[in-house]
Amino acid sequence: xxxxxxxxxxxxxxxxxxxxxxxxxxxxxxxxxxxxxxxxxxxxxxxxxxxxxxxxxxxxxxxxxxxxxxxxxxxxxxxxxxxxxxxxxxxxxxxxxxxxxxxxxxxxxxxxxxxxxxxxxxxxxxxxxxxxxxxxxxxxxxxxxxxxxxxxxxxxxxxxxxxxxxxxxxxxxxxxxxxxxxxxxxxxxxxxxxxxxxxxxxxxxxxxxxxxxxxxxxxxxxxxxxxxxxxxxxxxxxxxxxxxxxxxxxxxxxxxxxxxxxxxxxxxxxxxxxxxxxxxxxxxxxxxxxxxxxxxxxxxxxxxxxxxxxxxxxxxxxxxxxxxxxxxxxxxxxxxxxxxxxxxxxxxxxxxxxxxxxxxxxxxxxxxxxxxxxxxxxxxxxxxxxxxxxxxxxxxxxxxxxxxxxxxxxxxxxxxxxxxxxxxxxxxxxxxxxxxxxxxxxxxxxxxxxxxxxxxxxxxxxxxxxxxxxxxxxxxxxxxxxxxxxxxxxxxxxx
Numbered sequence: 001x002x003x004x005x006x007x008x009x010x011x012x013x014x015x016x017x018x019x020x021x022x023x024x025x026x027x028x029x030x031x032x033x034x035x036x037x038x039x040x041x042x043x044x045x046x047x048x049x050x051x052x053x054x055x056x057x058x059x060x061x062x063x064x065x066x067x068x069x070x071x072x073x074x075x076x077x078x079x080x081x082x083x084x085x086x087x088x089x090x091x092x093x094x095x096x097x098x099x100x101x102x103x104x105x106x107x108x109x110x111x112x113x114x115x116x117x118x119x120x121x122x123x124x125x126x127x128x129x130x131x132x133x134x135x136x137x138x139x140x141x142x143x144x145x146x147x148x149x150x151x152x153x154x155x156x157x158x159x160x161x162x163x164x165x166x167x168x169x170x171x172x173x174x175x176x177x178x179x180x181x182x183x184x185x186x187x188x189x190x191x192x193x194x195x196x197x198x199x200x201x202x203x204x205x206x207x208x209x210x211x212x213x214x215x216x217x218x219x220x221x222x223x224x225x226x227x228x229x230x231x232x233x234x235x236x237x238x239x240x241x242x243x244x245x246x247x248x249x250x251x252x253x254x255x256x257x258x259x260x261x262x263x264x265x266x267x268x269x270x271x272x273x274x275x276x277x278x279x280x281x282x283x284x285x286x287x288x289x290x291x292x293x294x295x296x297x298x299x300x301x302x303x304x305x306x307x308x309x310x311x312x313x314x315x316x317x318x319x320x321x322x323x324x325x326x327x328x329x330x331x332x333x334x335x336x337x338x339x340x341x342x343x344x345x346x347x348x349x350x351x352x353x354x355x356x357x358x359x360x361x362x363x364x365x366x367x368x369x370x371x372x373x374x375x376x377x378x379x380x381x382x383x384x385x386x387x388x389x390x391x392x393x394x395x396x397x398x399x400x401x402x403x404x405x406x407x408x409x410x411x412x413x414x415x416x417x418x419x420x421x422x423x424x425x426x427x428x429x430x431x432x433x434x435x436x437x438x439x440x441x442x443x444x445x446x447x448x449x450x451x452x453x454x455x456x457x458x459x460x461x462x463x464x465x466x467x468x469x470x471x472x473x474x475x476x477x478x479x480x481x482x483x484x485x486x487x488x489x490x491x492x493x494x495x
Contacts, residue, residue: 055083059156066152067244072109078102079290081247089249089289096284103244104265107274111137111150111241121209124202130239132194135222136202143212153243161228162308162436165191165220174441177417178448179320180301187305195219228307231260231276242276251291252311254281259292299351301444309436310443312429317354317447319455322347323365334379335368342388354451358458364391366403375399378472394469401466404459411456415449422449 060081067073079102082091096102113130116122116137125133141148148154160166164175164184175181195216203210229246232238245260258281265275280290295302299318300310310316324347325335336346342364350362368391371379375396378387394400425446428434434442 056081056088057156059152060088063152063156063243070109072105072244073103082289084249084289086249088247090247091289092284092286094286096280096290098281098283099279102278102280102290104263104275104277105242105244107276109150109243110276111243112239124206124209128198128202129194131223131226132198134239134241135219135226136198138222138225139214139218140210150243157225160221161224162304162440163224163228164305164308164440165224165227166308167437171437171441174438175445176419177414178301178445180304180444180448183301184305191220191223192216227305240276245276245278248278248290248292250294250307250309252293252313252315254291254293255296256281257293257296299353300447304440304444308440310440312443314354314447314450317451319352319448319451321350321352321362321455323350323362323369324348325369329369331371331376331379335371338368338379338384338387339365341384352451352455354447354454358455360392363403364388366407367391367395367399370399370402370406371395373398375472390472393472393475395472397466397469397471400469400471401463404463404466407459408456408463411452411459415452415456418445418449420445422446422453425449 064073064081078092078094078096078100079090080093081088084091090102092102111134113125113133116125116133119125119137119140121136121140125136128136138154141150142154145151164172164180165188167184172181172184175184198219199214203214226239226241229241231240231242231245259279261277261279263275263277264272265277266272278292281292282290284290294307298306298316300316301318303310303316325332325339329335339345339348342361344361344365348362348365350359350365352358352362368387375398377383378390378395383390425442428442429439429446
């Protein structure tokens with residue numbers, strides 16, 4: 001068997017522990033967070049209702065009355081706004097069975113790229129990214145105030161959330177060393193660059209459409225509202241705000257995302273249209289809060305970035321391993337070809353979740369990266385269609401030992417980048433009395449470290465098993481019938 005020293009140095013796998021490359025504006029089903037309210041005076045034709053909790057802010061109360069005036073809610077609507085631990089949410093006004101319809105919002109009240117394109121700023125929206133056109137539309141409508149169709153909705157929107165994009169430099173120090181910090185800084189840089197480009201190419205040259213100042217803070221507000229509130233994965237809808245629907249909060253108790261639907265139905269006295277419909281994923285008693293699931297696949301870091309909260313259980317603790325084929329690798333082209341044939345590429349990203357086993361594909365990719373020396377024959381063209389399958393199991397002791405060393409070294413390096421230990425974080429969490437943002441920071445950084453420690457432990461144990469694993473050559477000899485029952489090699493001599 002090949003020893004570690006026989007592997008060419010250029011074949012050492014490149015393991016980068018950083019945030020994965022993803023579009024800074026990925027969306028899923030979302031929720032609102034009503035922490036700050038903007039009070040403005042206006043009049044309504046109807047009087048203030050006494051049906052909702054008297055502690056509810058006037059902006060939300062008046063928004064609810066607007067929903068009534070527009071016919072979006074009625075006496076048959078089984079939910080109403082209420083004060084809940086999350087701030088504002090929707091509570092049941094009667095018993096609700098699982099899959100009962102709790103709200104419907106006609107398409108004419110949706111805010112999406114199509115609405116922006118047909119608005120008075122539609123002429124400048126062509127060619128813009130969908131989210132940017134909607135963000136620009138939000139800012140235009142907010143400026144219009146009384147003249148905006150969605151005035152009461154905008155009045156009830158928060159000035160911001162606890163998303164890490166709104167954190168101060170001092171608060172960001174609490175997530176030093178985390179992938180969440182690098183992602184947050186990357187997103188902020190992206191939004192700022194888009195703002196500069198938008199201001200130069202669209203806002204300033206079209207003063208007649210934008211006779212008001214749009215600051216970077218304004219643009220971040222619009223970005224944050226979309227990131228935290230927009231729904232997606234509806235039929236033909238990848239980015240849409242649904243007033244009323246975004247009052248619903250998230251709960252880990254909901255384990256399915258099949259609650260939002262786009263249906264045809266009555267949208268007025270004599271009209272039919274598409275309706276955004278939400279069915280309750282849980283059975284509820286009158287007075288209980290209705291919840292949905294925002295996204296089962298998001299990590300706590302994703303939740304902190306998008307919504308400004310995390311779940312305190314470990315199910316969402318995750319860390320992303322980034323693997324790359326080095327261009328200096330003498331077998332770069334062969335390895336890249338194999339990776340691409342397997343649906344990957346020169347870089348691959350693997351989300352590792354706490355308490356879950358490593359993906360087989362990640363181990364295959366690691367073994368591919370480490371192939372070299374006497375194992376390099378597997379890169380020959382005759383094995384091209386089979387080698388990925390071979391990599392499901394250990395190739396050689398040298399190959400397996402190398403990936404253990406590289407992964408463990410990378411984990412230790414990443415762990416050294418945090419300014420606290422897991423034990424220190426857990427002590428802070430046990431003591432309590434943390435602000436919402438500090439609690440998120442502690443939860444995320446503890447979660448990342450727990451996953452890194454878990455990965456290190458897996459490969460540490462693997463190192464103890466290296467002498468007892470079965471490698472490619474032994475498996476091949478068995479397939480050829482050249483290994484006896486005791487593992488001895490059988491030599492055939494001519495008669």
